[in-house]
Amino acid sequence: MIRVAHVTKYRGRQAVLKDVSFEIPAGASLALIGPGGCGKTLLTKIIGGLVRPDQGEVWVDGQEITRLSEIELTRVRFKIGMLFQNYALFDFMDVGDNIAFPLRQEGKLDEEEIASQVEAILKEVDLPGIERLQVNELSGGMKRRVTFARAVIRRPPILVYDDPTAGLDPVTSSKIFILLDRLQRQGATTSITISHDLVGLRSICTKWAMLVAGEVVFFGTSEEIERSPTKVVRQFWMGESDEV
Amino acid sequence: MTGVGADRSSGSTGSTGEGERADRPSRIADILASVGAPVFYVLSTVGDVFKTFGLAVYYTFRGKKRWDEVINQCYQIGNRSLVFITVVMAFLGMILIFQSGLQVKRITGDFSQMGAVYLPLLIRQFSPIIGALMIATRVGTGIAAEIGSMVVTEQVDALRMNATQPVKYLIVPRFIAGIFMTLVLVVYSTLVSFLAGMLTAHVYFEVPYDTFWDISLVRWADLLIGVTKTLCFGMAIPVVSGQAGLAAFGGSEGVGWATTAAVVNSSLAVIMLDFVVGGVGFMVFPTN
Amino acid sequence: MNGVLHRVGSSILSLSREVGGLAVLLGQITVRLFPPHLDGKETWRSFYKVGVKSTPIVVTTALLTGAIMAVQSSAFIEEWGAYGLLGWGAGFSIMREVGPILIGLMFSGRVGANNTAELGTMKVTEQIDALRTLAIDPISYLIMPRFVAMIVMLVLLTVIGDLFALVGAMIFADLMIDVSPQVFWHSLLEMTYLIDFLVGVIKAGFFGFAIALVSCHYGLKVTGGAVGVGRAVNNCVVASAIGIFFLDYLLTPLIDSAWAALFIRYG
Numbered sequence: 001m002i003r004v005a006h007v008t009k010y011r012g013r014q015a016v017l018k019d020v021s022f023e024i025p026a027g028a029s030l031a032l033i034g035p036g037g038c039g040k041t042l043l044t045k046i047i048g049g050l051v052r053p054d055q056g057e058v059w060v061d062g063q064e065i066t067r068l069s070e071i072e073l074t075r076v077r078f079k080i081g082m083l084f085q086n087y088a089l090f091d092f093m094d095v096g097d098n099i100a101f102p103l104r105q106e107g108k109l110d111e112e113e114i115a116s117q118v119e120a121i122l123k124e125v126d127l128p129g130i131e132r133l134q135v136n137e138l139s140g141g142m143k144r145r146v147t148f149a150r151a152v153i154r155r156p157p158i159l160v161y162d163d164p165t166a167g168l169d170p171v172t173s174s175k176i177f178i179l180l181d182r183l184q185r186q187g188a189t190t191s192i193t194i195s196h197d198l199v200g201l202r203s204i205c206t207k208w209a210m211l212v213a214g215e216v217v218f219f220g221t222s223e224e225i226e227r228s229p230t231k232v233v234r235q236f237w238m239g240e241s242d243e244v
Numbered sequence: 245m246t247g248v249g250a251d252r253s254s255g256s257t258g259s260t261g262e263g264e265r266a267d268r269p270s271r272i273a274d275i276l277a278s279v280g281a282p283v284f285y286v287l288s289t290v291g292d293v294f295k296t297f298g299l300a301v302y303y304t305f306r307g308k309k310r311w312d313e314v315i316n317q318c319y320q321i322g323n324r325s326l327v328f329i330t331v332v333m334a335f336l337g338m339i340l341i342f343q344s345g346l347q348v349k350r351i352t353g354d355f356s357q358m359g360a361v362y363l364p365l366l367i368r369q370f371s372p373i374i375g376a377l378m379i380a381t382r383v384g385t386g387i388a389a390e391i392g393s394m395v396v397t398e399q400v401d402a403l404r405m406n407a408t409q410p411v412k413y414l415i416v417p418r419f420i421a422g423i424f425m426t427l428v429l430v431v432y433s434t435l436v437s438f439l440a441g442m443l444t445a446h447v448y449f450e451v452p453y454d455t456f457w458d459i460s461l462v463r464w465a466d467l468l469i470g471v472t473k474t475l476c477f478g479m480a481i482p483v484v485s486g487q488a489g490l491a492a493f494g495g496s497e498g499v500g501w502a503t504t505a506a507v508v509n510s511s512l513a514v515i516m517l518d519f520v521v522g523g524v525g526f527m528v529f530p531t532n
Numbered sequence: 533m534n535g536v537l538h539r540v541g542s543s544i545l546s547l548s549r550e551v552g553g554l555a556v557l558l559g560q561i562t563v564r565l566f567p568p569h570l571d572g573k574e575t576w577r578s579f580y581k582v583g584v585k586s587t588p589i590v591v592t593t594a595l596l597t598g599a600i601m602a603v604q605s606s607a608f609i610e611e612w613g614a615y616g617l618l619g620w621g622a623g624f625s626i627m628r629e630v631g632p633i634l635i636g637l638m639f640s641g642r643v644g645a646n647n648t649a650e651l652g653t654m655k656v657t658e659q660i661d662a663l664r665t666l667a668i669d670p671i672s673y674l675i676m677p678r679f680v681a682m683i684v685m686l687v688l689l690t691v692i693g694d695l696f697a698l699v700g701a702m703i704f705a706d707l708m709i710d711v712s713p714q715v716f717w718h719s720l721l722e723m724t725y726l727i728d729f730l731v732g733v734i735k736a737g738f739f740g741f742a743i744a745l746v747s748c749h750y751g752l753k754v755t756g757g758a759v760g761v762g763r764a765v766n767n768c769v770v771a772s773a774i775g776i777f778f779l780d781y782l783l784t785p786l787i788d789s790a791w792a793a794l795f796i797r798y799g
Contacts (some may be wrong), residue, residue, distance in 0.1 A: 038451035045401070048401075048405055050401050050404055050405070070409065074407035077405050077407055078407060079408070080405065082401075082402070082405045084398040084401060084402060085398065086397045086398045086432055087397070087398075088397060088399045088401060088402040089399070089402075090394075090399055090402070090403075091397075091399070093447075101339075102406045105406045105407050105408055106407070140453070150402075267590055285746070327771075328770055328774065331774055331777070331778075332773060332774060335778060335780070335781045336777060338781055339629065339777070339780055339781050339784070340629075342781075342784070342785070343628065343629060343784065347624070347745075362670055368604070369600075369604050377637060377761055379774060381637070381641065381769045381770060381773050382766070382769075382770050385645070385762075385765055385766040385769055385770075386605060386766050388762070388763075389762025389763060389765065389766055390762070392758070393758045393759045393760060396758050397758065412726035423638060430625070450749050461786050495653075495657075495757075495758055496652070496653050496656050496657070496757050496758040496760070496761040497649070497653040497757040497761075498648075498758070499759070499761050499762045500645075500646075500648070500649020500652060500653055500761045500762070500765055501649060501652065502762075503649065503761075503762050503765035503766065504641070504645040504646045504649055504765065505636070507645055507765075508638070508641045508642050508645075509639035511593075511637065511638060511640075511641055512589060512592065512593070515592075515593055515596050515597065515600075515634075516596060518596075519596045519600050519603075522600055522603050522604060523599075523603055526603050526606060526607070526708065
C-alpha cells in the first residue's frame with residue numbers, strides 16, 4: 001500500500017533522512033516512533049507529497065509520487081487523510097466549514113449532503129452540534145477531535161496522524177486513542193501514527209518503525225520490538241537512559 | 245530582496261549566546277559559500293516571486309475565483325489603510341509644499357504656479373510611490389503575517405492535502421483586491437496630499453485656494469504614467485508579500501522573518517518598478 | 533450610532549494605550565541613562581548587525597532614488613533649459629527630504645521590523661522572562677544597545693545613502709539629458725549649504741530614535757504566539773512610518789530656525 005524506498009532528504013549539507021526504506025501492507029497500522037527531531041514529521045510529509053525527497057522513491061497505492069506534478073499529486077492526496085501536529089484548523093472558518101472543506105474541494109456532493117455528513121461525523125467524534133463555533137473557542141482536545149473529523153470525512157483509505165495526543169492530559173489522550181481505534185475498525189484503512197504514547201500506540205498499531213537521526217533502526221511487528229536486541233530500541237521502549 | 249534571509253542561516257535570534265563563536269572561514273570553499281549564500285538567496289527569492297506572479301496571473305484568468313473573498317480582501321485593505329494613508333499623505337503634502345514654498349520665496353517669490361507644478365509631480369511620482377510604500381508597509385506585512393502564520397501552523401499543508409493550490413486559494417484573491425484597491429488608495433492619496441498642500445500654501449504663503457487648484461499642467465502622459473505605476477505596484481505588493489509568507493518556516497520566529505521580508509522586498513520592488521516605469525515613461529513621452 | 537461611538541472610543545483608548553506604553557518605555561530608558569551603562573560587547577554586536585543588515589538595501593534604494601529623481605526632473609530641466617540647476621535641485625531635495633525619509637522607511641522595514649520580530653519571538657518563547665530570572669535587566673541588556681545602534685547607524689546610513697543617491701542622480705543626469713558630472717557637482721557644491729545636509733542628518737537621528745522606540749515597544753508587548761508576532765511587526769512598521777512623516781514635518785522648520793538663530797548670534 002505504502003512503500004518507501006531509499007528516501008534521503010538534505011537540509012543544507014546535513015541529511016535529515018538517510019536511506020529510509022520500509023513497506024506497509026494494506027490494512028496495517030504503523031507506529032512511527034523515535035526521539036524528537038529525528039525526521040518523523042518530515043517522513044509523513046514526504047508520503048503525503050508535501051515535501052519532495054532528494055533521493056529515493058515513494059509508492060502510494062501502487063503509484064510512484066516523487067516525480068508527480070502538483071496537479072497529478074491531488075489525486076494521490078485525495079486518498080490520504082492527514083492529521084497535523086499543530087491542528088492546522090483554518091482559523092478563518094468555523095468548525096463546520098473546516099470539516100466540510102475536503103468535501104467541498106472534492107466537489108462531488110451538494111451542500112445538503114455535505115451538511116448531513118458533517119453533522120454525522122461530529123456525532124461520531126462526540127462533539128455534536130458545534131458546527132458554528134469558531135476554531136479559537138475550542139479546547140485542545142476538542143480541536144484534536146475536529147481535526148480527526150476533517151481528516152476522515154472523505155473516508156480516505158490511508159490515514160496519517162502526526163502526534164494526535166500532543167499536549168493533552170492522560171484522560172483525553174486515551175479517549176483519542178479509543179476514537180482512533182474505532183475509526184480504524186470501521187473501514188479497512190492503512191494508517192501511520194506518530195506518537196510518544198507507547199501504551200496508546202500498542203492498543204492500535206500492528207507494525208512499528210523507529211527512526212533515530214534520520215535512519216530506520218527498527219522495523220517489525222509488536223512482538224519483535226518487545227524482544228529487540230538493539231540497545232537504542234530497547235532503551236526507547238523501556239524509557240531508560242544511559243546514565244542510570 | 246537583498247539578503248533578508250542571508251543572515252538567518254547564521255542564526256541571529258536575539259542575543260543569547262550566538263556570535264561569540266569566531267567563524268573564521270578557513271578554506272576557500274567556505275569563503276565562496278559565504279559569498280554565494282546571499283547571492284543564491286536573492287536569486288532564488290526573485291525566481292520564487294516570478295513563479296508566484298506567473299501562477300497568480302494564470303489562476304486569475306483560469307478557474308473559479310472566490311469573489312466573496314476578493315470583496316472581503318478589498319474591505320480589509322481599505323479598512324486597514326485608510327486612516328494611515330490619510331495621515332501620511334497629509335504630512336507629505338504639507339512637507340513638500342512647505343519646503344518648496346521656502347525655496348520659491350527665496351528665488352522668485354512667485355507662488356502662482358505652485359499648485360500647477362505640484363499636481364503633475366504628485367500624480368506621476370510622489371503619490372504612487374509613497375502611497376505604494378505605505379500600502380506595502382500596511383497591507384504587505386499583513387498579508388505576509390497572515391499567510392506566514394498559516395504556513396507555520398500547517399494550515400497551508402492542510403490546504404494542499406485537500407487539493408487546493410495555496411497560490412490560487414490565498415494569493416489570487418489578495419492579488420485581484422490588491423490591484424484594485426491600490427489604484428483606489430493612490431487616487432485618494434493624491435487627493436489628500438493635494439488638499440493638504442493647498443491648505444499649507446494658503447496658511448504659510450497666502451496662496452488663494454483657486455490659484456493653487458490649477459490642473460492646466462497635467463498632461464495625459466502624467467496620468468498614464470501614474471496609473472501604470474500604480475497598477476504595477478498593486479500587482480507587485482500582494483505577490484511579493486504573499487511569496488514571503490509562503491516561504492516562512494519555523495515557529496513565531498518564522499512569521500517575524502516573513503513579515504520583515506515582505507516589507508523590505510515589496511518596498512524594494514516598488515522602488516525598482518518606479519525606476520523602470522518612470523524611465524520607460526520618459527523615453528515614450530519625453531517633453532511636450 | 534452607538535456602534536460608531538463605541539468604535540471611536542475604543543480606537544482612542546487603544547491609541548492612548550500605545551502612547552502610554554511608548555512613554556513608559558522611554559521613561560525606563562531615560563532612568564537607565566543615569567549613570568549611563570552599556571554592555572559593550574552587546575552594543576558592538578548590535579552595531580554590526582544593524583549596519584550589515586541594512587547597508588545593501590540602503591545603497592540599492594539610494595542609487596535608484598537618485599536615478600528616479602534625475603529622470604523625473606529631466607522633463608523640467610529640458611523645458612526650462614536649466615541644466616545648471618539640476619545638481620542643486622537633486623542635492624537639495626535628496627539631502628533634506630527624500631534621502632532621510634526613504635532611507636528611514638527602508639530602515640524601519642529592515643531593522644525596525646526585524647527588531648520587533650526578534651524581541652517578540654523572545655517574548656513569546658519566554659526568553660525575556662528567563663533573563664529576568666537570571667537577574668539580568670532586559671531593558672539595559674537588550675533594549676539599550678539596540679537603541680544606540682539604531683540611532684547611530686541610521687545617521688551613518690543616511691550619510692552613505694545621500695552620497696549614493698547623488699551618484700545615482702549624477703549618472704542618470706549624464707545618461708538622460710547630457711548634464712556632465714562636472715556641471716552637476718559644480719551646481720551642487722555652489723548652491724547647497726551645509727545646513728541642507730545637516731537638516732537631513734539630524735532628522736535621521738530622530739527617525740532612528742523613533743524607530744528604535746516603536747520597534748522595541750511593539751516587540752516587548754507581543755502576546756499570542758506566531759500570529760501575535762506577525763501583528764506586532766505590522767503595527768511596528770505602520771507606527772514607524774507615521775512617526776517618520778510626523779517628525780519630518782515637525783523638525784525641518786525647527787532645525788532651520790535654530791540654525792538661523794545660531795548664525796545671527798555667532799555668524
